[in-house]
Amino acid sequence: MTNKLFDTVLVANRGEIAVRVIRSLKALGIRSVAVYSDADAGALHVAEADVAVRIGPGAATESYLSIPAILEACRRSGAQAVHPGYGFLAENLEFARALEDAGITFIGPDAHSINLMGDKIRSKNHVMSHGVPVVPGIAKAGLTNEELMAAADSVGFPLLIKPSAGGGGKGMFVVDSAAELPEALASARRTAASAFGDDTLFLERLVRNPRHIEVQVLADRHGNTMHLGERECSLQRRHQKVIEEAPSPLLENHAEGGRIRAEIGAAAVAAAKSVDYVGAGTVEFLVSDENPGEFFFMEMNTRLQVEHPVTEEVVRIKEQRIDLVEWQVRIAAGEALDFTQDQVQLHGHATEARVYAEDPAHDFMPSIGTILVLTEASGEHIRVDSSLREGLVVSSFYDPMVSKVIAWGTDRADSLARLDRALSSTVILGVLTNIEYLRLLIADQDVAAGRLDTNLIARVMPDMEFRAISAAELALAAHLSRPAHKSAASPWQRGDGWRLGAHVGTALQFEVDLQTRSLSFRSTGNGSAIDIDGQEFLVETAGPGRFSVNGLAHRVSTARSADRTIWLSHDGWTTGVRPLDRTEVLARELAAMDRGAGALSPEVRSPMPGTVIAVQVSDGELVAAGQILATIEAMKMEHQMLSPSDGVVNMSHLKAGDLVKANQLIATVKDMESQAEDIDTTLTDLEHSA
Structure with a gap:
């Protein structure tokens, strides 16, 4: 390793991968250079970086996806090279060419x-021409939705719609019948x-219940190319990996x-x-569970993968762990790999869980907010790749993954x-996370x-039982939500609900x-007396993070x-309890009265x-229950707003x-009856005004 490495490298990314690089x-x-949008200030x-350069507003298209903004940074x-991380511009051909034209080294291929x-259609056709088995489908550039629908029958159902660019499961849709294709293609x-x-887009035959196994490769400019074993990434939700591990338990x-590992490698x-x-x-690769020797490219x-840490944790070269980012930099600087395939050894097992700001109990709805309290895992053989810090605002602009927990x-x-x-x-207060879901999985x-x-996840999700808040924990939240106790001598000035006679x-x-x-x-000085559905709770504060409920100790973050909002966390479970003010309560009660019990x-x-x-849909259109009214994007995911019932829609x-x-x-x-009543009321008002 004699080549001079770079003096300054810019990291064209954000979040945990930027911190890791x-x-x-x-x-x-x-010397490291970070770039950031207004949302990431x-x-x-x-x-963590030595230098930070602002590149634009919060929207990724105006910041992290802006090639001119990155070049200006x-x-x-004075960056001599750029590390793209993953996502954003990591596999963008124009970006790589723009850096080359500017005389800046791209730390990548x-x-x-x-x-x-980098394009799935081209890559599939390319490897197929080299004799590598691929999944049946249609992969041609420039196909319209109509052309894809016409070809769907020849591909066969069920099929998978896949974007040619990018990755991470975004834009991938499973389609079971021709009737589902138009809406799925539009959304994709x-x-x-x-x-x-x-x-x-392109189409592939859906292979039911396959294993998703990938192989890490490393190559230099001196003719050396080798693999570093495989990772198993079969635990996915909606084609998005959730938990990854190395090596594959299937192999x-x-x-x-051992033989199959050598062949797939x-x-x-x-x-x-x-x-x-x-x-x-x-x-x-897609690998057959019944016959692991059968695999499809x-x-x-x-680029670097989100799950690369599990490879780093198990690969040993000359008895040392490998740092893939270090080797990316060294290769980009012209160095040769200083080991052979025979020297690559696998030691032990590593598993990675992706921590997302989302609510798994309610269809994985993204969660945004400010990180109020943070305690990340530590200890022997535990690694955390994270972008979190107390005070950080988790916004709706970017992917909801906030950290990765890796265990060897x-x-x-x-x-x-x-x-x-x-x-x-792990304790993360201020947003909901998927940690309880990961533990259940x-x-x-x-x-x-x-x-x-x-x-597998799609099969087990319906039976997952997420923990609900207990009455004792709700009482604790109510105790914590009370206003600070005033020291005024007169009970009339304390504002705690005190009254003459019996306590109410x-x-x-x-x-x-x-x-x-x-x-x-009801406040009791150092504590609170709370009645929930006829159950009495006496809650008292016993110290920082220590409480007693009816005399029993409760230790909770x-x-x-x-x-x-009061945030509670214990053993990976987190919830937020928000007090409703009188205006909200009245509005909810009136709305419930209007629509009937x-x-x-x-x-x-x-x-x-x-x-x-x-x-x-259009304003005034007759819609059916469950019909899609509008689609909203948040945290790089689409969320469909559905009609709650049959009726006439007003789209505001x-x-x-x-x-x-x-x-x-x-x-x-x-419903039609309510709509008719509204029309009659409007006509009556017009008659009176006339």
């Missing part, structure tokens, strides 16, 4: 490799255009696992060599046990036994788990946000801030491109 650059003694990667900072492998194009700037538990190396690949890359990711063990069982303990000790019998496939509690209402809960509250609310409200990307003047706030009214759907 910056730390490797520091270890190499290289207080982000951890900005604080390189010019201003050449434009030729990106052109062939919107998602692909928004996430990758390219709406090209570990198979009598011919050789296939990955051959695919990389066919395009003169340079740097770190990943070749992904899916795609090659010409001597074997798979040890690794999973360590991971579960690490997740249980790890505890599943099939997962524990290594019986995995890409549809104050009726309070809270929103928790999208439901309204009522209770009676707590925080209070600016909107007075047991009737569905006619209002459709946005569950989170986002951007309207499509309005599927909504149009594509509008920004919406959380709980903003999107539409109102009234």
Whole structure:
């Protein structure tokens, strides 16, 4: 390793991957440059870098996806090279060429490799011409929706719609019949255009219950290309990986696992060599669970993968762990790999869980807010790649993944046990997360036994029981929500509901788990007396993070946000309890009275801030229950707003491109009788005014 490395490297990304790359650059003694949007001004990667350059507003298209903005940041900072991380511009051909034209080194493959492998259609056709087995389908550039629908029958149902550009499962849709194709194709194009700037789509036959196994490759400019073993990424939700591990339990538990590992590794190396690949890359395969020796090429990711830490944790070269980012930098600087394929050894087992700001109990709705309290896992053989810090605002602009928890063990069982303990000790207050869901998934019998496939999560999700807040915990939240006790001597000045005669509690209402809960509250000085559905609770503060409820100790992490929401966390479970003011309570009661007992609310409200990307119905149109009214994008995911009932819709003047706030009214759907009454009332008002 005699080549001089770079003096300054710019990291063209954000979040946990930017932090991870910056730390490797520091270890190499290289000056690091972060870029940030207005939404990320207080982000951890900005604080960790030696230099930080603002590149635009919060919207990714105006900042992290803006090639001119990144080039200008390189010019201003004197960066000699750019590390793209993953996502955004990591596999963008124009970006790689623009850097080359500017004389700046792209820490990644050449434009030729990106052109062939960065596009799924080209890569599939390319490897097929080299004899690599691929999944049946139609993969041609420029196909319209009509042409894809015409070809669907020849591909066969069920099929999979896939964007040609990008990755991460975004824009991928499973379609079971021709009737579902039009809407699925439209949604896939919107998602692909928004996430990758390219709406090209192709179709593949859906392989039911396959294993998703990928191979890490590393190649230099001196003719050396080798693989670093495989990762299993079969635990996916909607084609988005959730938990990854290395090595694959399918191969570990198979009598011919060693031979199959060598064969699939050789296939990955051959695919990389066919395009003169340079740097770190990943070749992904669908593998038959019944016959692991049968595998199909899916795609090659010409970048670092989100799950690369599990490879780093298990690969040993000359008894040392490998740092893939370090090798990316060294290869880009012209260095040769200083080891052979025979020197690559796998040691133990590593598992990674992706932590998302989302609410799994309510269809994985994105969660935004400010991180109020943060305790991340630590300990022997635990690694956390994170972008979190207290005070950080988790916005709706970007992907909801906020950190990754990785655990190494001597074997798979040890690794999973360590991971579960690490997740249980993680505390993130201020947003909802998927940590409880991750722990439930790890505890599943099939997962524990290594019986995995890409549809496992879809099968087990309906039976997952997420923990609901207990009455004692609701009482604790009510205790924490009370205003600070005033020291005024006169009870008339304390504002705590004191009165002459018998003590009477104050009726309070809270929103928790999208439901309204009522209770009676009375302050008792250091504590609170609370009645919930006839149950009495005496809650007292026993110290920082320590409380007693009816004399029993409760140790729970707590925080209070600016909107007075009380956050509780214990063993990976988190919830937010928000007090409702009198105006909100009255509005809800009046609305319930208007629609009658047991009737569905006619209002459709946005569950989170986002951007309207499509309005599927017209104002005044007759709609059916469950019909899509509008589609909102938040955190790079589409969310469909559905009609609650049959009726006539009022779209509140909504149009594509509008920004919406959380709980903003999107539409109102009234039944025909209510609509007729409204018309009669309007006509009567007009007659009186005339």
